[in-house]
Amino acid sequence: MSNNEKKTPAQQQYDKLNQKHELKRPVLKNCLRAFFVGGLICTIGQAITYFYIYFFDFTEQTAGNPTVATVVFLAMLLTGFGIYDHLGQYAGAGSAVPVSGFGNAVVSAAIEHRTEGFVLGVGGNMFKLAGSVILFGVFSAFVIALFKTILMQWGGL
Amino acid sequence: MRAVIYLLTAVLLAGCGFQKEREDSRLALLKTTNPEPIQIERDGISVEKIREEVEAINEIYDAAVIKGDHNVLVAYKVRHLNRFQMKKIEKSLKERLDKEYDDETFVVSSDYKIFLEAVRLREDMDAGKTNEKEADKRLHEIIRLKREKT
Numbered sequence: 001m002s003n004n005e006k007k008t009p010a011q012q013q014y015d016k017l018n019q020k021h022e023l024k025r026p027v028l029k030n031c032l033r034a035f036f037v038g039g040l041i042c043t044i045g046q047a048i049t050y051f052y053i054y055f056f057d058f059t060e061q062t063a064g065n066p067t068v069a070t071v072v073f074l075a076m077l078l079t080g081f082g083i084y085d086h087l088g089q090y091a092g093a094g095s096a097v098p099v100s101g102f103g104n105a106v107v108s109a110a111i112e113h114r115t116e117g118f119v120l121g122v123g124g125n126m127f128k129l130a131g132s133v134i135l136f137g138v139f140s141a142f143v144i145a146l147f148k149t150i151l152m153q154w155g156g157l
Numbered sequence: 158m159r160a161v162i163y164l165l166t167a168v169l170l171a172g173c174g175f176q177k178e179r180e181d182s183r184l185a186l187l188k189t190t191n192p193e194p195i196q197i198e199r200d201g202i203s204v205e206k207i208r209e210e211v212e213a214i215n216e217i218y219d220a221a222v223i224k225g226d227h228n229v230l231v232a233y234k235v236r237h238l239n240r241f242q243m244k245k246i247e248k249s250l251k252e253r254l255d256k257e258y259d260d261e262t263f264v265v266s267s268d269y270k271i272f273l274e275a276v277r278l279r280e281d282m283d284a285g286k287t288n289e290k291e292a293d294k295r296l297h298e299i300i301r302l303k304r305e306k307t
Binding site: 060061 | 186307
């Protein structure tokens with residue numbers, strides 16, 4: 001509270017009043033909700049992985065790609081129907097951290113900016129949040145691949 | 158909301174609908190199956206012995222062994238807490254088998270899909286649906302699947 005020194009007595013009194021009436025953040029409850037909803041999303045993802053392993057020619061190693069695509073697709077549908085908003089409000093990080101949060105970030109931005117047109121609205125804003133994630137993923141993969149290639153050329157790996 | 162719940166339930170229950178004759182393989186990824194090893198090619202080493210040897214390793218709890226014309230496939234499950242060392246276990250098992258049976262080519266995998274396919278092959282052979290020639294062909298397909306990266 002270093003700002004307190006600069007504040008006038010009236011401001012300090014207001015802060016006290018504010019603190020008295022401020023609602024406490026239910027951190028534990030939020031964490032539990034995030035844990036269970038995030039866990040549920042991951043369980044559904046695991047079920048989808050097993051589905052691909054059982055019924056298609058995917059191994060444990062290769063089933064990851066279609067699983068991610070399916071989960072993102074489901075999250076996009078849920079966002080479009082307006083269900084994911086409620087889930088996000090209830091579970092917070094539990095719905096944002098799994099890969100389904102990525103689908104939600106893309107589609108919700110696209111829906112939000114639809115009124116501004118397809119190119120400048122949807123196209124320009126769709127990847128505002130998800131774009132940085134994609135860029136970071138692609139760039140770091142490139143750097144790691146570069147290092148690995150150099151090391152392999154030297155015979156280190 | 159209801160439509161989404163129906164869709165998810167349909168996806169989750171899809172596995173219960175068909176393939177009634179395959180009792181073991183249906184739950185092969187969830188419980189210990191202990192499938193009988195398959196010896197397509199009779200010459201050489203005994204698959205039973207390999208299976209015993211693989212199952213004696215602490216980190217491994219369920220093993221399927223198939224011996225074909227050119228390769229011996231060893232598929233196994235790793236205990237959950239040891240799954241962090243999966244690559245290490247695979248490497249040491251392969252080295253050990255290669256050293257012990259130097260005239261055989263071993264394909265070693267801890268992938269669930271490979272294990273599942275080995276169980277399915279065993280069941281098809283037991284049911285008389287697959288003869289030895291077809292089994293060898295299926296073994297090659299399983300090995301190709303194991304090597305696939307994408």
